[in-house]
Amino acid sequence: MTDYKKYALITGATSGIGLELAKLFAQDNYNLVIVARDQSELDATASQLSTYGIKVVTLAKDLFVRDEAFSIYDEVKAQGIEIDVLVNNAGQGAYGLFQDNDIEKELKIIDLNIASTIILTKAFLKDMVARNGGKILNLASIAGTVPGPWQAVYHGTKAFVLSFTEALRSEVKDTEITVTALLPGATDTDFFNKAGMTESKAVQDKASLSDPADVAKDGYEALMAGKDKVVSGFKNKVQVALGNVTPDTMLADQMKSQQEPLNK
Numbered sequence: 001m002t003d004y005k006k007y008a009l010i011t012g013a014t015s016g017i018g019l020e021l022a023k024l025f026a027q028d029n030y031n032l033v034i035v036a037r038d039q040s041e042l043d044a045t046a047s048q049l050s051t052y053g054i055k056v057v058t059l060a061k062d063l064f065v066r067d068e069a070f071s072i073y074d075e076v077k078a079q080g081i082e083i084d085v086l087v088n089n090a091g092q093g094a095y096g097l098f099q100d101n102d103i104e105k106e107l108k109i110i111d112l113n114i115a116s117t118i119i120l121t122k123a124f125l126k127d128m129v130a131r132n133g134g135k136i137l138n139l140a141s142i143a144g145t146v147p148g149p150w151q152a153v154y155h156g157t158k159a160f161v162l163s164f165t166e167a168l169r170s171e172v173k174d175t176e177i178t179v180t181a182l183l184p185g186a187t188d189t190d191f192f193n194k195a196g197m198t199e200s201k202a203v204q205d206k207a208s209l210s211d212p213a214d215v216a217k218d219g220y221e222a223l224m225a226g227k228d229k230v231v232s233g234f235k236n237k238v239q240v241a242l243g244n245v246t247p248d249t250m251l252a253d254q255m256k257s258q259q260e261p262l263n264k
Contacts, residue, residue: 018089032054039058084133085135086125155255166228181228
């Protein structure tokens, strides 16, 4: 097995968009550090990705826990690995009315979607700044561009990720580091099951869900082209464009009707 110089670290890499991104990096001869909670799933994914002739390092980490997010950098450095590309892909939602949802679950969503992104970005960005090179891809969402009743905390976290990514990009614009935000819409992954929103009107039409491979390709190409952000999918581009000229109160009401349960 050839040990290529470049490494990409991808969180949430065993399924969905993260797995499809891992395949694209592997095809371009990047070694991989893949992060997820389940070691058996990591092992199966590593076996799949190793067929591309690259090295795959697995890290079983629970990114709902801040200390585990912090430990990733130290473990990577201990193995003598330099991360050229950081992909903050792991994320999860919590479906339901804010007044009814479990606060501990929502705080964990904030730790996963926001805190782990900040922790990993700060750690690896410092190395990128020191060598004046690197790429960061953050998974935002078109959810971050609109208020999201029935997913108020999730939409809020993705708004943070988008704002954070754009600000960080401006801070490093005079370097050889690029920072890109990927904004998918509803995608055919396990997200809705994990969020407990399978009864939502928004996910009943399976044909309307994006293919995670298509989303990953859009994000990968935008990252490699050094773009600031990319909205994946024509329908989602139209939705974001219309959202830019629609009052937030109206957007919130529209989103509420789309995301409420079928029996409402």
